[in-house]
Amino acid sequence: MNIQASQPIGVFDSGFGGLTVVRELLNAMPGEDIVYLGDSARVPYGIKSPETIRRFAREDTSFLNGFQPKLVVVACNTATATAIDAVRRTAKAPVVDVITPGAKAALKAATKGSPIGVIATQATASSGAYTRAIHAIDPSREVMTVACPLLVPIVEEGRDENDPIVTHVLCEYLCDLQRLRPGALILGCTHYPMLAGAIGKLMGPSTTLVSSAAAAAHEAQLVLTQMNLLKKTSTQACGSLTCYTTDSPQRFASLVERFGGHKAKAVEYVGTDELENFSRNQK
Amino acid sequence: MNIQASQPIGVFDSGFGGLTVVRELLNAMPGEDIVYLGDSARVPYGIKSPETIRRFAREDTSFLNGFQPKLVVVACNTATATAIDAVRRTAKAPVVDVITPGAKAALKAATKGSPIGVIATQATASSGAYTRAIHAIDPSREVMTVACPLLVPIVEEGRDENDPIVTHVLCEYLCDLQRLRPGALILGCTHYPMLAGAIGKLMGPSTTLVSSAAAAAHEAQLVLTQMNLLKKTSTQACGSLTCYTTDSPQRFASLVERFGGHKAKAVEYVGTDELENFSRNQK
Numbered sequence: 001m002n003i004q005a006s007q008p009i010g011v012f013d014s015g016f017g018g019l020t021v022v023r024e025l026l027n028a029m030p031g032e033d034i035v036y037l038g039d040s041a042r043v044p045y046g047i048k049s050p051e052t053i054r055r056f057a058r059e060d061t062s063f064l065n066g067f068q069p070k071l072v073v074v075a076c077n078t079a080t081a082t083a084i085d086a087v088r089r090t091a092k093a094p095v096v097d098v099i100t101p102g103a104k105a106a107l108k109a110a111t112k113g114s115p116i117g118v119i120a121t122q123a124t125a126s127s128g129a130y131t132r133a134i135h136a137i138d139p140s141r142e143v144m145t146v147a148c149p150l151l152v153p154i155v156e157e158g159r160d161e162n163d164p165i166v167t168h169v170l171c172e173y174l175c176d177l178q179r180l181r182p183g184a185l186i187l188g189c190t191h192y193p194m195l196a197g198a199i200g201k202l203m204g205p206s207t208t209l210v211s212s213a214a215a216a217a218h219e220a221q222l223v224l225t226q227m228n229l230l231k232k233t234s235t236q237a238c239g240s241l242t243c244y245t246t247d248s249p250q251r252f253a254s255l256v257e258r259f260g261g262h263k264a265k266a267v268e269y270v271g272t273d274e275l276e277n278f279s280r281n282q283k
Numbered sequence: 284m285n286i287q288a289s290q291p292i293g294v295f296d297s298g299f300g301g302l303t304v305v306r307e308l309l310n311a312m313p314g315e316d317i318v319y320l321g322d323s324a325r326v327p328y329g330i331k332s333p334e335t336i337r338r339f340a341r342e343d344t345s346f347l348n349g350f351q352p353k354l355v356v357v358a359c360n361t362a363t364a365t366a367i368d369a370v371r372r373t374a375k376a377p378v379v380d381v382i383t384p385g386a387k388a389a390l391k392a393a394t395k396g397s398p399i400g401v402i403a404t405q406a407t408a409s410s411g412a413y414t415r416a417i418h419a420i421d422p423s424r425e426v427m428t429v430a431c432p433l434l435v436p437i438v439e440e441g442r443d444e445n446d447p448i449v450t451h452v453l454c455e456y457l458c459d460l461q462r463l464r465p466g467a468l469i470l471g472c473t474h475y476p477m478l479a480g481a482i483g484k485l486m487g488p489s490t491t492l493v494s495s496a497a498a499a500a501h502e503a504q505l506v507l508t509q510m511n512l513l514k515k516t517s518t519q520a521c522g523s524l525t526c527y528t529t530d531s532p533q534r535f536a537s538l539v540e541r542f543g544g545h546k547a548k549a550v551e552y553v554g555t556d557e558l559e560n561f562s563r564n565q566k
């Protein structure tokens with residue numbers, strides 16, 4: 001692999017939720033070019049079986065390989081939890097996921113050995129990936145993971161944090177976590193930062209919320225710095241964000257700024273049949 | 284087309300919700316063989332763009348063509364609302380959808396010209412398909428359609444009808460419909476019959492709930508009778524239900540009886556790449 005600093009960072013997610021990771025990447029490294037793939041035609045991943053999620057993640061990675069990225073960021077907790085090994089085997093560049101950085105950041109935030117809470121999709125929660133990542137660093141740390149299947153649809157419906165239904169659903173999901181009083185709570189899905197205000201209010205000031213988006217962006221910057229692959233640009237120069245989606249590019253384009261915080265240079269369509277072909281041809 | 288009574292009925296849906304239609308089909312015609320395709324790897328359809336839903340529906344129909352069905356039942360309101368023309372062009376047999384029968388049944392139930400309510404997914408509501416189907420029969424009938432995006436995830440999460448969150452969400456969605464006092468309310472998504480008790484309680488006794496599942500099964504029986512294609516069997520003989528799913532067959536198998544009310548002879552996996560190939564080869 002002869003990787004150049006001028007190559008883009010490849011990012012994928014099951015939909016547009018991973019754009020919250022793009023926002024953090026561009027905030028940390030505004031000069032970088034980013035190619036983002038949102039698999040909106042097959043969203044959500046979090047309710048599907050591990051075999052299916054692994055196939056999708058392999059196809060997403062194969063597609064990004066075509067752009068010769070210097071780094072691949074898996075901006076999807078479900079794909080990380082279920083398929084990170086398949087992604088690493090498929091990618092032709094170093095891979096940064098959202099779970100290991102999130103776990104590290106939570107251990108840093110949750111001082112004095114206090115317990116750590118995790119909220120996530122059904123697939124991420126069932127995988128136990130956050131618990132494993134935390135225990136790899138601190139085997140005795142208490143971890144409580146709660147699956148919150150309704151939060152993704154709630155964010156996708158565009159509901160406000162002050163919506164009474166949002167409050168009601170959060171109260172139910174967070175009930176046991178409130179009693180635990182964790183030092184840190186990991187928002188273990190890229191959609192959840194959109195509800196951070198309401199979650200923070202319910203958990204109280206003794207719990208620090210950890211967004212895996214920010215932690216993953218920090219890790220990506222660290223990896224690129226260590227490999228001497230950060231793009232050398234003047235301070236004014238802005239990188240470009242190019243998005244691909246497997247569903248309607250019009251609909252996707254309307255969400256890029258809300259979630260990604262930046263305008264896209266282009267939003268293009270790529271069929272899931274093309275993703276499957278990319279994957280087949282790279283085998 | 285030389286169709287025989289011994290051929291199966293083909294049914295497809297975005298996931299397992301359409302099994303509520305299978306339940307009604309087998310209750311009405313217990314001797315019939317059914318081949319069911321649930322596209323669980325790409326569920327839900329209701330939040331996706333019309334172009335993508337049309338592509339999926341064409342692929343699903345092409346797959347069913349391989350079983351030479353005597354009738355194709357589109358057990359998915361979203362696919363019907365968005366893609367029924369594409370299905371009719373692709374299918375090699377007569378097609379029964381869930382919307383026209385539902386609209387007819389609602390007009391029958393809503394006596395004295397009373398208004399008709401419809402609850403549905405975002406895609407079905409946006410398409411205006413129920414309003415068009417009702418106005419094709421009675422152009423002056425008042426119709427109110429409300430999109431209820433959270434109801435599918437709520438049913439998929441396995442929440443009980445008496446769950447306070449279910450009540451809270453339904454109260455919000457049904458608020459304007461309660462004021463309208465419709466003579467009939469169409470449950471315009473195959474998941475919704477699972478919440479019929481709670482919906483009925485909120486709407487009160489003057490509103491008749493119309494399940495498109497039962498109406499579609501009735502229509503299917505009518506079409507087969509008219510074409511003299513009902514299977515001639517002894518009263519004891521039971522037809523077979525064979526299911527295909529694009530996600531884990533184990534997971535799907537565990538839902539067949541709950542939603543379909545009958546045991547499956549087999550639950551098999553079929554990849555979405557295979558569906559795409561079927562569709563390509565039949566063009």
